[in-house]
Amino acid sequence: MSRTRAALLVALAAAGLAAGGCGNPSFDRRIDQGGRGVGEACTRASDCRSGLCLSRVCAASIPAGACSPSGRRPAIALGAVAGPAERPADVPDPPCALPVNTAVIGPxxxxxxxxxxxxxxxxxxxxxxxxxxxxxxxxxxxxxxxxxxxxxxxxxxxxxxxxxxxxxxxxxxxxxxxxxxxxxxxxxxxxxxxxxxxxxxxxxxxxxxxxxxxxxxxxxxxxxxxxxxxxxxxxxxxxxxxxxxxxxxxxxxxxxxxxxxGPLLSTGTLDLEIYLVSSDPAHPEYTAANAAADPSTNATAAQFRRLVDGLQSLFARAGVCLGTVTFHDVPDWARTELSTPSIDDSGPCSELARLFRLAVPRNAVHLFLVDELTTSASGSGGTVVGLDGSIPGPSGVPGGVNSGAAVVLADLGAEAAPGACSPASPFSVAACGTDVVSYIAAHEAGHWLGLYHTTEATGTALDPLADTPGCPCGTCRPASSPLPCGSALLSAPQCAGGSGCGGGDNLMFWQIDPSVARGTLTPQQGEVVRLNPAVR
Ligand SMILES: [Zn+2]
Known part of the structure; x- marks a missing residue:
């Protein structure tokens, strides 16, 4: 167990812009390993030429799931206001005694x-x-x-x-x-x-x-x-x-x-609950009713539609079909108090924990869109634009202190050039701010579903998956860096490809840099996500 708070920050670097690619996941194995062919008995993947052993038989691919994420347009729904209408009394802290939350999934x-x-x-x-x-x-x-x-x-x-x-x-x-x-x-x-x-x-x-x-x-x-x-x-x-x-x-x-x-399949379905927690006076239109309105006649709805479509295009790479995406308002007191939560306190009575406890009792990933995440820490590596309650999130046990992920929505609708966020424009974190919000939200949802940063910011810890490119400090820290391993931060461009320094393009890199961010996900990242209890 890590003794320090790590693995949670996404930083947005101010950097050059480039378009993101898009593709469908392929779960066919590529690495020739053992000598046994498809249909022959195996005990582990290394026995099989296909690199895939399923239930003791070498296989060519993971069996198909029931849904197809490619080109999918998820359903958007208007949900109930989340949280009590009246501001609850403060819980004495310490000890911050909170009720135990019940499970909404079984067994x-x-x-x-x-x-x-x-x-x-x-x-x-x-x-x-x-x-x-x-x-x-x-x-x-x-x-x-x-x-x-x-x-x-x-x-x-x-x-x-x-x-x-x-x-x-x-x-x-x-x-x-x-x-x-x-x-x-x-x-x-x-x-x-x-x-x-x-x-x-x-x-x-x-x-x-x-x-x-x-x-x-x-x-x-x-x-x-x-x-x-x-x-x-x-x-x-x-x-x-x-x-x-x-x-x-x-x-x-x-x-x-x-x-x-149930077996591992090539696709699975995930529901999202999205909470709008903005008190930005410049954007009173950020309401659940607008988000769920007709995008052909409501400009706000069009941006939230783009946000959801962007999430689907990113999650398609993990074989995930978004089922229903439900937008919720929160009560006025919560919107006022919790739209710029501090991330300096991780306690059960902290602002983030109070925000996450508003989650509705559904088995889903719960994303809270806020104006800003505030911190007294210095901004080394960029601005914090997303944070999870925990990794993984408590799928199926909502309403707890870690039952959410916070995502900054400040970039919604921002265009590097006129029309970049219009319905006809392709997904691009370089050109369209709505796509940046999609990227942050997909990254935080990835954390909820069990994914860690491919390489942590200092390059001294890799994620537990062998097929994600690493960016180890010993190899990738520039020789000219005045800081030693453990102190130096490895940026996305420094981890953007050759010589064993990769992962900057991956959705789960610790830093989003539009010049290299592609939202890549590996087959094993997809498997972890699809085996999470939130995915059916
Ligand atoms: Zn992260």
């Missing part, structure tokens, strides 16, 4: 309330291809942060210390160290990557690494039977760590487990 296993150190068992039925552990603080029992030696204030994140599969084999050990490849930590060889960075809540979704994807594909399921995990939080770990202050073993957490059945 859910309610595992009750547990404390750090408890071993919690749950059932993985035959045919299960993924599961999520949901951890929610109960009654404000846990401190928000501890002072971790060498790291300073650190959010008291709950996390699984140890996960054992049905055979008793170690699936995840938080105390282990990953292999170092070219100066970067490489988690693709692990079965689970988890980085809890906020207090009070966490969602741990499996599979999210190359090795776990291979296991799920090749076995056709996760090992069925009784799995176990040991609950921990940073405050409890602090009590046994020399030099750490602020520790506590008082935290209590509600544990839910949602399992996902």
């Amino acid at each position: 859910v296993q309610e595992r009750g309330t547990h404390v750090p150190g408890d071993e919690v068992s749950f059932d993985v039925p035959p045919g299960t291809t993924g599961f999520t552990l949901y951890l929610q603080e109960v009654d404000g029992t846990a401190p928000e942060a501890v002072d971790w030696p060498g790291a300073g204030p650190a959010a008291n994140a709950p996390f699984p210390q140890l996960v054992l599969d049905a055979g008793g084999a170690r699936f995840y050990d938080d105390a282990a160290s990953p292999p170092i490849v070219d100066g970067s930590r490489d988690y693709s060889q692990w079965l689970l990557f988890y980085a809890g960075v906020i207090p009070a809540a966490g969602a741990v979704t499996i599979p999210n690494t190359t090795t776990a994807l291979d296991r799920v594909r090749s076995d056709g399921q996760l090992a069925p039977g009784a799995w176990r995990f040991t609950l921990n939080d940073l405050a409890a770990a602090c009590t046994t760590t020399a030099g750490c202050t602020g520790g506590s073993t008082a935290g209590r957490y509600d544990v839910k487990v949602v399992t996902r059945a």
